[in-house]
Structure formats: C-alpha cells, structure tokens
Amino acid sequence: MDATDKKLLELLQSDTKKTTAALAVKLNLSVTAVYERIKKLEREGIIDKYVALLNRNKINKGFVVFCHLKLLQHTKEFINQFEKEVIKLNEVLECFHVSGDYDYILKVCVKDMEEYREFMVTKLTTLQHIGSTHSTFMIGEVKNTTAFTV
Amino acid sequence: MDATDKKLLELLQSDTKKTTAALAVKLNLSVTAVYERIKKLEREGIIDKYVALLNRNKINKGFVVFCHLKLLQHTKEFINQFEKEVIKLNEVLECFHVSGDYDYILKVCVKDMEEYREFMVTKLTTLQHIGSTHSTFMIGEVKNTTAFTV
DNA sequence: ATTTTTATAGATTTATTTTCTAATTATTTT
DNA sequence: AAAATAATTAGAAAATAAATCTATAAAAAT
Numbered sequence: 001m002d003a004t005d006k007k008l009l010e011l012l013q014s015d016t017k018k019t020t021a022a023l024a025v026k027l028n029l030s031v032t033a034v035y036e037r038i039k040k041l042e043r044e045g046i047i048d049k050y051v052a053l054l055n056r057n058k059i060n061k062g063f064v065v066f067c068h069l070k071l072l073q074h075t076k077e078f079i080n081q082f083e084k085e086v087i088k089l090n091e092v093l094e095c096f097h098v099s100g101d102y103d104y105i106l107k108v109c110v111k112d113m114e115e116y117r118e119f120m121v122t123k124l125t126t127l128q129h130i131g132s133t134h135s136t137f138m139i140g141e142v143k144n145t146t147a148f149t150v
Numbered sequence: 151m152d153a154t155d156k157k158l159l160e161l162l163q164s165d166t167k168k169t170t171a172a173l174a175v176k177l178n179l180s181v182t183a184v185y186e187r188i189k190k191l192e193r194e195g196i197i198d199k200y201v202a203l204l205n206r207n208k209i210n211k212g213f214v215v216f217c218h219l220k221l222l223q224h225t226k227e228f229i230n231q232f233e234k235e236v237i238k239l240n241e242v243l244e245c246f247h248v249s250g251d252y253d254y255i256l257k258v259c260v261k262d263m264e265e266y267r268e269f270m271v272t273k274l275t276t277l278q279h280i281g282s283t284h285s286t287f288m289i290g291e292v293k294n295t296t297a298f299t300v
Numbered sequence: 301a302t303t304t305t306t307a308t309a310g311a312t313t314t315a316t317t318t319t320c321t322a323a324t325t326a327t328t329t330t
Numbered sequence: 331a332a333a334a335t336a337a338t339t340a341g342a343a344a345a346t347a348a349a350t351c352t353a354t355a356a357a358a359a360t
Binding site: 012051053064066089105141143 | 164197201202241243247292293295298
C-alpha cells in the first residue's frame with residue numbers, strides 16, 4: 001500500500017462513479033494500472049463494498065437517536081440472544097458493544113419523536129434481557145463521513 | 151416513490167456495481183426503466199452519493215471510540231469555533247451535536263489505544279472551548295450498516 | 301373525451317470496463 | 331553484481347455496460 005493506493009482509496013471513498021480513465025489522470029497512471037490496483041485492493045479486502053448513500057432527510061429518517069442500553073445480565077446466552085434480535089430491527093443502523101456504564105450504543109434512525117416512541121415501546125423494550133436504556137437525541141450533524149484518511 | 155423504487159434503493163444501498171441490466175431482471179423492468187428511475191432518485195437528492203466502503207481493520211482503524219464532550223460555554227461563537235475545528239480532524243469520522251449531559255458525540259477511529267491517547271493529547275484537547283470529555287470504547291460490532299430500510 | 305405528462309420498451313450509439321500482449325520496473329535468488 | 335523471477339505498467343483490442351433516441355403505453359390533468 002503506497003501513496004498512490006492511498007490517494008486511490010481516498011478518491012473511491014468519495015465517489016465510485018468516476019471512470020477508471022478519470023482516476024488514471026488524477027493519479028498519473030494508465031487505465032490498466034489503476035484497474036489492477038483497484039482489483040488488488042478488492043482482493044485484499046481493503047475495499048469492502050460499493051454502496052449508494054441516501055439522504056436521511058428525504059426518506060423520513062432524519063430523527064437520529066443514540067440509544068444506550070444495559071442488559072440485565074452479562075451471560076453469553078443473554079448477549080447472544082440480544083444481539084441476534086437487535087440486528088433484525090430496521091430502525092437500528094448501528095449497534096456497538098461498548099465499555100462503560102452501558103453495554104451497547106445503538107444508532108436509531110426514524111422519522112420523528114412519535115416514531116421513536118413507537119420503536120421503543122413496540123420493538124426495543126420487547127427484546128429479552130434488557131435492563132435500562134438512555135436516549136440521547138441528535139440536534140445537529142457536524143460531520144458524518146464513511147471515508148477514512150488512510 | 152413506489153415499491154419498485156424502494157426495492158431499487160435497497161439494491162443500490164447494498165451494491166452499486168450491479169449493472170442496470172441485472173437490476174432490471176430483479177425488478178422485472180426494462181433497462182431503460184431502471185436507468186430512468188435511478189436518474190430520478192439522483193436528481194431528487196434521495197441518492198446522495200456512491201462510495202466505496204473500506205474494511206476498518208485492514209487499514210489500522212479498528213480501534214473505535216465514542217467520545218462524548220462538553221463545551222465550556224454554549225455561545226454561538228464557541229460552538230462555531232469548535233465545529234469548524236473538529237471537522238478537520240481525520241480521526242473523527244462522525245460528530246453529532248446532541249441533547250443530554252454532553253454536547254457532542256464523536257466517533258473516533260484509530261489504530262489502537264496508544265494512537266487514541268496521542269489523538270486526545272495532541273489534537274482533541276488542544277481544541278478551544280472544550281470542557282470535559284468522556285470516552286466509551288467499542289469492544290464489539292454487532293451491526294454497522296449504511297443502508298436504510300426505506 | 302382530449303390533451304399533456306410520465307413511464308416504459310427496444311434499438312442504436314457512445315463510453316467504459318475487461319482482457320490480452322508486451323515491455324518495464326522492482327525484487328529475489330544465485 | 332548478474333541473472334532469474336515476479337510484479338507493475340502501458341497500449342491496443344475485445345467485451346460489456348451506460349446513455350441516448352424513437353416509439354409506444356399508461357396515467358394525470360384539462
């Protein structure tokens with residue numbers, strides 16, 4: 001992974017619709033060289049996937065909540081059961097097992113508070129083994145990128 | 151936005167390298183119909199961008215921290231200054247202004263604890279107007295997707 | 301009912317990706 | 331250091347896909 005690969009990854013992380021020819025110009029390489037580098041990064045698993053990112057606000061998912069929660073117990077069974085269930089919830093885009101006062105941080109995206117309430121009551125709190133929850137509401141987005149500086 | 155559009159968005163959110171012809175088969179439509187639907191979703195801003203997602207662990211960014219922090223004051227000047235600065239930090243992939251005990255939640259991605267310490271000491275805590283911080287460490291990834299269920 | 305707009309299909313053109321061959325550069329082995 | 335091997339690069343050709351065009355069908359507005 002040299003400087004050219006890093007630059008290439010930067011470009012691909014910001015826009016995958018650029019043609020290989022356009023990338024080649026920016027990287028001062030031939031089309032084939034760029035093509036082979038991309039294929040290598042894909043083979044190595046450094047590039048995981050190519051996806052479309054949607055505008056949250058245009059699809060009624062502009063209400064973002066960080067939901068912190070504790071399990072009742074930390075047995076392997078409780079953890080496995082909870083994690084298996086939480087994955088299925090469409091409103092939960094991210095769920096991380098974390099250190100600290102709470103066991104998990106969830107990023108929940110819904111339309112509004114009304115829908116969040118509905119989610120809490122009919123989905124989240126019906127999961128087994130949940131102790132307490134604490135909701136932190138997003139009031140503004142300062143930075144939100146999927147692009148690492150490699 | 152009908153059921154076909156929703157299905158189309160699902161497909162594009164999971165993989166943008168599928169050809170229009172392949173999408174057309176899955177959606178029972180002609181290539182042109184799919185093509186025009188995609189262009190419309192782009193025009194409307196529902197599709198924001200097309201990006202490559204990298205594997206954190208393969209690029210030394212596997213150490214993820216949720217950093218909660220408070221400002222000393224909540225004047226417009228302090229907020230603007232802080233937000234302007236935090237955006238520039240490469241280790242910070244996300245920064246949300248939030249309700250609750252803390253003002254901001256940052257998602258920080260680095261190589262290891264050593265590098266996180268370095269980030270805290272030389273970057274984060276040198277920002278103006280920062281009161282207190284609280285770090286929550288990711289110990290496991292249960293779910294992490296960019297794809298909304300439309 | 302008629303016009304207008306919108307969505308779709310198939311065919312054609314244009315552009316891009318992928319493959320192939322050869323040459324160059326870098327790395328390893330002797 | 332020289333030779334051998336492997337990896338990277340370039341340009342051309344082939345294969346594939348995207349974009350455009352024309353025509354038709356469906357839906358919405360007048």
